[in-house]
Amino acid sequence: MTNSNSCAWEGRIFSNGWVPGTGRVADVVEPSTGETLATIGTGLAEDIDRAANAAQRAQPGWASTSFDKRAEILREAARLLKARADEINGWNVRECGSTAAKAEWELHATYEQLLMAAAMPMQPEGALYASAMPGRMNICRHVPIGVVGVIAPWNFPILLAMRSVAPALAVGNAVILKPDQQSAVSGGLLLAQLFEDAGLPPGVFHVIPGGAATGDALVRHPGVGMISFTGSTAVGRSIGEICGRMLKKVALELGGNNAIVVLDDADIDAATSSGAWGAFLHQGQICMQTGRHLVHRSIADQYALRLAERALNLKVGNPRLSPVHLGPLINEKQRDRIDSIVRRSVAAGARVLAGGKYENLFYEPTVLADVTTGMPAFTDEIFGPVAPVTIFEDDEEAVALANASEYGLAAAIHTKSLSRGLALSSRIHAGMVHVNDQTVNNEFHVPFGGMGASGNGGRFGGPANFHEFTQTQWVSALDKPIFYPF
Incomplete structure (x- = not known):
């Protein structure tokens, strides 16, 4: 060049x-x-x-x-x-x-x-x-x-x-x-x-x-x-x-292992839009990437399937040659690390609803269902285009899962009740919490930073x-x- x-x-x-x-x-x-x-x-x-x-x-x-x-x-x-x-x-x-x-x-x-x-x-x-x-x-x-x-x-x-x-x-x-x-x-x-x-x-x-x-x-x-x-x-x-x-x-x-919390009253279409953007933007190679999708049991299947539909509609390729949604990962080491997290999580019982494959450095946007707290897809910072979905039963468990990480960079909450979202935001250990939005946010005049290992x-x-x-x-x-x- x-x-x-x-x-x-x-x-x-x-x-x-x-x-x-x-x-x-x-x-x-x-x-x-x-x-x-x-x-x-x-x-x-x-x-x-x-x-x-x-x-x-x-x-x-x-x-x-x-x-x-x-x-x-x-x-x-x-x-x-x-x-x-x-x-x-x-x-x-x-x-x-x-x-x-x-x-x-x-x-x-x-x-x-x-x-x-x-x-x-x-x-x-x-x-x-x-x-x-x-x-x-x-x-x-x-x-x-x-x-x-x-x-x-x-x-x-x-x-x-x-x-x-x-x-x-x-x-x-x-x-x-x-x-x-x-x-x-x-x-x-x-x-x-x-x-x-x-x-x-x-x-x-x-x-x-x-x-x-x-x-x-x-x-x-x-x-x-x-x-x-x-x-x-x-x-x-x-x-x-x-x-x-x-x-x-x-x-x-x-780093971060950022959670989006989707409550039982959330707009599923809006929540999956935020979830897809936060998980797949720039191939997920963002410290604020939405690395954990915590969804209430009553809507978890709908959320996961709609998120997978969004993932399957995204185009992966060389961004210099044609318009694409996702470009390449930065190097082979990064690709192999991401793929290892996916494969080990699947071996432990997670299901691939979309993606899970790559060609060269182009990794498909991936959605994993049935992810539990002991799997690498839950515990590790992925830093790649992977969206693991974990189920919770009530608000107390949602907060506990969101805080079940040494990281504390960003989080998001989706709910029709602003007061409910604000109340939960004060209980989440993160430097930035966005209600009815996604985790990847930046405004030049607003203080930015994390807690804990972030x-x-x-x-x-x-x-x-x-x-x-x-x-x-x-x-x-x-x-x-x-x-x-x-």
């Missing part, structure tokens, strides 16, 4: 300009075809060290840049994102297996993130507190952390990178982004071009693709004051442990961004100094 600016990043990383990384170059492979699209540079610990040192030098100047200038650069980055939509979306489709509609949605959501971040520098940056001491002024203000390390995933590489990068820059931090190698062009190198062309000063933003060793070097670097990580719970636990020992701020947005309580979005990407500083001031008894 070629574009007019590819020569800038071909085989390189972005760190004080386009430079070769010390790691090996890596192929960019299209999951739909296996075709090599380009090569990228990768970085190792020495690249992280140079980037962190450069970012530390550049950050004070960026933080002291006037608020209107910082906002102007972020707005220009947003404008360029829209202007380059065809190129960015094209890479998202080919590099990540996104459908055209998913790529366009992601780009627009990223655009909204940039505009929200552009409004941050002009907001109040602190508060005035009363004092018990006459004449003392107490100010608590938000100050930049310094250098923020962002480790972003491959599934929504543009949005989930910019969700941290843009607000961190807005409040005066420098940023080092490590995109996943599988999405390093759309989720990293094209973003570096964006900010470079928008006028961001050199050294303020670095993009260093790489593997686990690169991420580990970023997490452990003493010059990096915060890590924002989006990815698996297993890796998140390790990052949290390292940052805890270093007393380093960390925001962890991790995160460490950090939040992204709206006012939460000020707390995530700054530290609070208390400044007190007196017109005349105090004389103490000593």
